[in-house]
Amino acid sequence: KDIGYYSAIVRVERLLLAERKMVGKVKQYISQGGQVTGDLRSYVDSYDDSWLHPPRDDPLHFAHHPVGAYLLIKRLSQKHMKGVFQQAQDLIEKPNILVELPDKEDLEMSAFALVRLQLVYNLDINSLVQGQVVMTVTSPQSAVPQHIAVTGMEPTLTLDLSDTMFIGDVACRQNDSESGILWYNFNLASADGLNSRVKALSRIASAHSKLKQHEKAFAIYREALELDPDNQILYADYDDAMRLAALGGTAADEAPAKLKASLAKSRHLCRLDVLQNVAPRRGLKCRYVRDSPDLYISPAKMEVLHRKNPRLVMYHDVISQNEARTFRSTGFPKFRRTLALDGKGRVYIDIYSVSESGSIRDKEDSFIGKMSRRVGHLTGLSTGPPHTEPMMVFNFGLGGAIQHHKDYMAEAHKYQTALDGNRMITFLIYLNEVEAGGAVVFPDLDLITPAVQNAALMIENLNKSGDNLPRSQHAGCPVLIGSKWTAIKYIREFGNEFKRPCGLTPDE
Numbered sequence: 001k002d003i004g005y006y007s008a009i010v011r012v013e014r015l016l017l018a019e020r021k022m023v024g025k026v027k028q029y030i031s032q033g034g035q036v037t038g039d040l041r042s043y044v045d046s047y048d049d050s051w052l053h054p055p056r057d058d059p060l061h062f063a064h065h066p067v068g069a070y071l072l073i074k075r076l077s078q079k080h081m082k083g084v085f086q087q088a089q090d091l092i093e094k095p096n097i098l099v100e101l102p103d104k105e106d107l108e109m110s111a112f113a114l115v116r117l118q119l120v121y122n123l124d125i126n127s128l129v130q131g132q133v134v135m136t137v138t139s140p141q142s143a144v145p146q147h148i149a150v151t152g153m154e155p156t157l158t159l160d161l162s163d164t165m166f167i168g169d170v171a172c173r174q175n176d177s178e179s180g181i182l183w184y185n186f187n188l189a190s191a192d193g194l195n196s197r198v199k200a201l202s203r204i205a206s207a208h209s210k211l212k213q214h215e216k217a218f219a220i221y222r223e224a225l226e227l228d229p230d231n232q233i234l235y236a237d238y239d240d241a242m243r244l245a246a247l248g249g250t251a252a253d254e255a256p257a258k259l260k261a262s263l264a265k266s267r268h269l270c271r272l273d274v275l276q277n278v279a280p281r282r283g284l285k286c287r288y289v290r291d292s293p294d295l296y297i298s299p300a301k302m303e304v305l306h307r308k309n310p311r312l313v314m315y316h317d318v319i320s321q322n323e324a325r326t327f328r329s330t331g332f333p334k335f336r337r338t339l340a341l342d343g344k345g346r347v348y349i350d351i352y353s354v355s356e357s358g359s360i361r362d363k364e365d366s367f368i369g370k371m372s373r374r375v376g377h378l379t380g381l382s383t384g385p386p387h388t389e390p391m392m393v394f395n396f397g398l399g400g401a402i403q404h405h406k407d408y409m410a411e412a413h414k415y416q417t418a419l420d421g422n423r424m425i426t427f428l429i430y431l432n433e434v435e436a437g438g439a440v441v442f443p444d445l446d447l448i449t450p451a452v453q454n455a456a457l458m459i460e461n462l463n464k465s466g467d468n469l470p471r472s473q474h475a476g477c478p479v480l481i482g483s484k485w486t487a488i489k490y491i492r493e494f495g496n497e498f499k500r501p502c503g504l505t506p507d508e
C-alpha cells in the first residue's frame, strides 16, 4: 500500500472530520424521529460525545493525539463500519461523507506507532493507557526515575487490556520483542483473574524465547504452568520453546537490532527537545542578511546554528501563513509513502521512517516555481533548470519520523547524481508548528533544531570543494503530538559552480 491512514496524519484529520460530520447528521436525523438500523444506532450511541466537542484551540485534537488517532483507526477499521457508513450516507444523501475506511494494515501500523513513540520517548505505559503522555526520565543524580507530563489526562482516550495485548503482539510481529514485553507486562500487572494472568505470562515467555533469553522463557512458562497445570496449549508452547533453544535460536530473526541502534543515536536529542519545550523556549539570536539584491526590500532574518562543518542556518519568516497553507494543499494530492534509500541506491520501506510526500516541478505549478525562486534568492544559489530537483512536500504519519541519514549521495550510488551533481544544500521549510516532537537533530553535533513555523533550516551537505560532510547527518524525531508538514528543496552542485566557488582552502 503506498498511502495509508498511519503514514500521513492529514489523512487521520480528514477521517476524524468525516466521522464527526456523519455522527452529527445521524444524531440530528434520529432526534427528528428518523428510523435507523440497529448497527448504525448502536454505533452513534457508543460514539463518545466529547469527540463532537474538541478543545477550542485544536479542533483536530483527537487526530493529533497518538492514542486518539489509534482509537479512531481502530473504531473505523472494524469490518461492519463500511455498512454503517453506507447506511448513514443513504439517509443523508448530501453532503457526501463516504470515505475510504482504514484497514487492518492501518490498525497494525498505528499500534506500531505507539510502540515506536513509547520506545523513543520512554513513555510511561501506565499513563498512556489513560490518554496521558508522560516521559520517564532517569538522571544520573537520582535513582528514582522522574515522570514528566507532556499532556494532561484524557478520560476519553483510554486503552483497555485488549489494546495493550494487541500492541504487544504487533511489537513482536514487527520484530521488537523487547517492546512487546513492556506492553505485555502492563497486562500482567493489571490481570484480574487466572486466565488473563496465564495469557500474559505465556506471551511474555514467548517473547523472551524469540530474544533467545531461553532460561528466562522457561522460568516464565513454568510459572504459568504452576497456575494452570492442565493448560495443554501452554505445554505445547513450552515444548516449542525448548526445541528452539536446543536448535540454538529461533526461526524468526530478531532483526531490528541495527535499526534500534541507529535510533538510539538520535533518541536522547529527541527526548531533550520535548523536555525543553515543556519548559518555555529560549530566546533566539537573529541577524538580518542582504546577501542577494532580492532581499534588500525585505531582508531575511537569519540565525546561524552551526558555523561550519557543516554550516547550519535558520531563516525566519521565509513564507507567510497563507503560503504555508498553499504549500500543504499543493503537496497533498501527490502524496505517496516516502521511501528510504539504502547504501546501494535501492529504495525500500523503513518501518521506523513514516511519512508521505509528493514532488512538484517548478513548471507544473506557478506557486511552487515562485517558492523555488525564493529559495534561490535566500541562498544566493540557482534553483532553476537545468540542474534542479523538484520541490518535495511532506506530512509525517503517526509517530512519524525519519531515521538519521545524510542528504548527499554516498560513493556507492554516485551514478544517480551524475547528471546534476550531488545534493549540496538542503533547504527545509517548516509549514506548520508541531505540538511535541518532530525536531530535526544532528547527533554528531549534539544539536537540536526546533521546528519553527514559516522558518527554514539550511543544511550544508558538501563543503565548497564538493567533499561530503558526514557530520551533516540528521534525523527527524517522531511526531509525539500534532502533525508535521515540511517542504524540502535539495540544491544540486551543477549550475552553482560560480555562485558557490571553491574556498581558499580545500576544507572550506
Ligand SMILES: O=C(O)CCC(=O)C(=O)O
Pocket (backbone or CB within 6 Å): 394, 402, 407, 428, 438, 439, 440, 474, 475, 476, 477, 486, 488
Ligand atoms: O523533515 C524532517 O524532519 C527531515 C527530513 C529530511 O531530513 C529529509 O527528508 O532529507
Ligand SMILES: [Fe+2]
Pocket (backbone or CB within 6 Å): 405, 406, 407, 426, 474
Ligand atoms: Fe535529510
